[in-house]
Amino acid sequence: xxxxxxxxxxxxxxxxxxxxxxxxxxxxxxxxxxxxxxxxxxxxxxxxxxxxxxxxxxxxxxxxxxxxxxxxxxxxxxxxxxxxxxxxxxxxxxxxxxxxxxxxxxxxxxxxxxxxxxxxxxxxxxxxxxxxxxxxxxxxxxxxxxxxxxxxxxxxxxxxxxxxxxxxxxxxxxxxxxxxxxxxxxxxxxxxxxxxxxxxxxxxxxxxxxxxxxxxxxxxxxxxxxxxxxxxxxxxxxxxxxxxxxxxxxxxxxxxxxxxxxxxxxxxxxxx
Amino acid sequence: xxxxxxxxxxxxxxxxxxxxxxxxxxxxxxxxxxxxxxxxxxxxxxxxxxxxxxxxxxxxxxxxxxxxxxxxxxxxxxxxxxxxxxxxxxxxxxxxxxxxxxxxxxxxxxxxxxxxxxxxxxxxxxxxxxxxxxxxxxxxxxxxxxxxxxxxxxxxxxxxxxxxxxxxxxxxxxxxxxxxxxxxxxxxxxxxxxxxxxxxxxxxxxxxxxxxxxxxxxxxxxxxxxxxxxxxxxxxxxxxxxxxxxxxxxxxxxxxxxxxxxxxxxxxxxxxxxxxxxxxxxxxxxxxxxxxxxxxxxxxxxxxxxxxxxxx
Numbered sequence: 001x002x003x004x005x006x007x008x009x010x011x012x013x014x015x016x017x018x019x020x021x022x023x024x025x026x027x028x029x030x031x032x033x034x035x036x037x038x039x040x041x042x043x044x045x046x047x048x049x050x051x052x053x054x055x056x057x058x059x060x061x062x063x064x065x066x067x068x069x070x071x072x073x074x075x076x077x078x079x080x081x082x083x084x085x086x087x088x089x090x091x092x093x094x095x096x097x098x099x100x101x102x103x104x105x106x107x108x109x110x111x112x113x114x115x116x117x118x119x120x121x122x123x124x125x126x127x128x129x130x131x132x133x134x135x136x137x138x139x140x141x142x143x144x145x146x147x148x149x150x151x152x153x154x155x156x157x158x159x160x161x162x163x164x165x166x167x168x169x170x171x172x173x174x175x176x177x178x179x180x181x182x183x184x185x186x187x188x189x190x191x192x193x194x195x196x197x198x199x200x201x202x203x204x205x206x207x208x209x210x211x212x213x214x215x216x217x218x219x220x221x222x223x224x225x226x227x228x229x230x231x232x233x234x235x236x237x238x239x240x241x242x243x244x245x246x247x248x249x250x251x252x253x254x255x256x257x258x259x260x261x262x263x264x265x266x267x268x269x270x271x272x
Numbered sequence: 273x274x275x276x277x278x279x280x281x282x283x284x285x286x287x288x289x290x291x292x293x294x295x296x297x298x299x300x301x302x303x304x305x306x307x308x309x310x311x312x313x314x315x316x317x318x319x320x321x322x323x324x325x326x327x328x329x330x331x332x333x334x335x336x337x338x339x340x341x342x343x344x345x346x347x348x349x350x351x352x353x354x355x356x357x358x359x360x361x362x363x364x365x366x367x368x369x370x371x372x373x374x375x376x377x378x379x380x381x382x383x384x385x386x387x388x389x390x391x392x393x394x395x396x397x398x399x400x401x402x403x404x405x406x407x408x409x410x411x412x413x414x415x416x417x418x419x420x421x422x423x424x425x426x427x428x429x430x431x432x433x434x435x436x437x438x439x440x441x442x443x444x445x446x447x448x449x450x451x452x453x454x455x456x457x458x459x460x461x462x463x464x465x466x467x468x469x470x471x472x473x474x475x476x477x478x479x480x481x482x483x484x485x486x487x488x489x490x491x492x493x494x495x496x497x498x499x500x501x502x503x504x505x506x507x508x509x510x511x512x513x514x515x516x517x518x519x520x521x522x523x524x525x526x527x528x529x530x531x532x533x534x535x536x537x538x539x540x541x542x543x544x545x546x547x548x549x550x551x552x553x554x555x556x557x558x559x560x561x562x563x564x565x566x567x568x569x570x571x572x573x574x575x576x577x578x579x580x581x582x583x584x
Contacts (some may be wrong), residue, residue: 003380012375018363023363023404100369100417103323104376105349150470227450271325271356 013114068223077160087177115141148221165258216247277461282331306474352421360405512554
């Protein structure tokens with residue numbers, strides 16, 4: 001019997017897992033999440049500025065509005081990554097589908113890559129939809145979209161890809177999908193932001209943190225000095241935004257480490 | 273006949289628990305091997321190692337000549353496996369699942385389409401071909417897993433409790449399927465808790481207990497029958513033996529010595545009397561007919577080897 005090539009197997013894994021995502025409730029759930037996030041992103045920035053004495057004295061510019069709205073993109077990226085990736089590996093073992101597919105002559109690496117790409121596409125679609133909605137909202141309000149929004153969107157995609165890789169790694173490490181979801185959320189919504197805050201207060205740049213690197217999304221539209229001028233408390237602490245080089249290196253490192261850990265654990269994991 | 277499965281001192285430990293202890297096993301091509309033992313004996317562990325789902329702690333295993341323990345991917349290309357309780361992907365239909373798995377096998381589109389249709393028909397899945405995995409009953413899930421295992425007609429089938437969740441009609445279908453697969457030359461390595469099923473399906477059985485293979489025995493056609501010794505005062509006429517071998521209750525009649533025969537018999541005392549009468553009528557001088565051993569069913573073999581530790 002002939003053994004098929006890894007490329008054709010990976011293509012099959014990608015296609016069928018994409019089909020599974022398309023038929024699952026995750027797509028409508030993701031779309032609802034994007035709609036809610038876009039609504040909040042386009043309505044909250046003016047309110048946030050009013051809460052800042054310094055912000056009140058300055059007019060709301062298209063750049064500031066776009067940057068504040070885009071700051072929600074990192075949350076959308078995280079939630080999308082969790083939605084489409086945080087049970088990707090654990091569910092094969094937890095739900096018993098692994099008994100069906102893992103005796104097949106397909107390497108775990110091929111399975112991982114196919115599944116990852118099938119998760120990446122809807123994750124990126126959600127992030128792109130959100131960024132598109134922000135751009136549309138800014139254009140409606142100001143008649144133009146500031147330069148930098150496109151770059152901010154691209155950075156959001158990069159961050160989403162890196163977060164998805166980490167979600168895959170955690171999914172490969174955890175026995176339960178529920179634990180995997182919670183662990184991924186805690187990492188990016190609590191653990192890393194706390195470390196960012198501590199580093200910011202100490203005047204250091206947390207070069208290890210993807211959540212800090214994700215500040216590049218809004219920093220692509222408005223620089224750090226502008227944030228300080230606006231007087232937003234949290235942003236004042238974190239005003240030392242990453243450079244594009246730093247953000248790219250951190251995102252690439254998270255992507256590489258995330259996928260490597262996922263592959264190493266998935267490869268050695270036995271079906272109990 | 274060539275060996276389809278071979279293991280050499282195969283061992284597996286889960287922490288301190290030894291699930292398999294130096295398993296030496298041989299299964300020939302075209303053979304249905306019934307793998308019996310109580311819960312925790314190591315049957316599923318053996319299946320997992322052979323199918324690449326788990327790694328052996330020590331020892332080696334080969335499937336169709338390919339060493340599983342050294343080259344699991346190449347070995348997996350030669351097996352079809354139903355291990356434990358495989359669950360289908362909830363958002364793929366039955367036909368899509370088979371196509372997906374067929375593509376992973378590298379089946380070309382035309383062959384894949386034909387095989388999917390054949391397998392759907394063979395396992396009675398045509399009516400649910402468009403139904404998603406989440407909508408399948410346990411029995412249908414099991415049929416789908418079996419279909420996936422035989423899709424590429426692999427030379428080795430590993431079936432762990434394949435009739436689990438099936439109704440009586442499904443059990444008969446699986447039994448026929450197993451025999452068909454063996455008839456085309458596949459080796460079927462089958463574990464089941466239904467001893468009668470194994471007795472009716474398997475050519476050879478292995479009894480596993482606490483990770484140790486206690487005995488391998490050929491399931492003879494007269495399993496379940498009583499063994500008698502039949503002796504004659506002089507050489508019986510060939511016609512008498514011919515008629516006797518076709519009489520009701522006679523399972524086998526085999527010469528063991530010049531005037532001594534082993535009779536496998538499964539029938540009433542009346543039928544036994546009629547057998548002797550028929551022999552005498554055709555000129556045979558029956559000097560002795562005595563019980564050699566009671567029925568040698570798998571159940572009795574199982575109890576004598578393993579005791580009452582829960583049938584499986």
